[in-house]
């Protein structure tokens with residue numbers, strides 16, 4: 001189960017580490033390179049779940065949980081599975097949903113990943129909340 005973006009980052013780290021490993025054949029190296037390129041093409045939100053944003057959000061929005069759920073949708077294409085994540089990581093942790101964001105921008109100033117949090121929360125709302 002994907003529990004957050006750390007799994008993706010770990011996989012990417014492993015891929016680049018393996019690529020530099022001296023024991024690999026050229027064919028194995030190019031297979032790994034292709035896998036890494038594929039991973040880079042997936043438009044995931046680069047949230048590391050550091051939760052610095054959560055400390056400054058006046059609405060207590062479940063930002064990282066919403067992003068984990070959105071990445072789940074992007075990766076696996078399953079809305080029920082993504083909603084299940086969102087239910088647990090946001091509401092299940094006493095946080096408010098993405099559509100409750102008042103767009104104050106405090107979170108964006110705190111995010112080390114420079115994520116356009118307000119825009120991404122709108123995407124989460126559209127994809128997971130709006131048409132329920």
Ligand code: SF4
Pocket residue numbers: 056057058059060061063100101102103104105106107108117118121
């Ligand atoms: S913009 Fe939205 S998510 Fe960000 S701190 Fe303000 S209310 Fe919270």
Ligand code: SF4
Pocket residue numbers: 046047048049050051052053054063064110111112113114115117
């Ligand atoms: S501060 Fe940025 S990287 Fe950290 S949890 Fe919030 S959105 Fe994700």
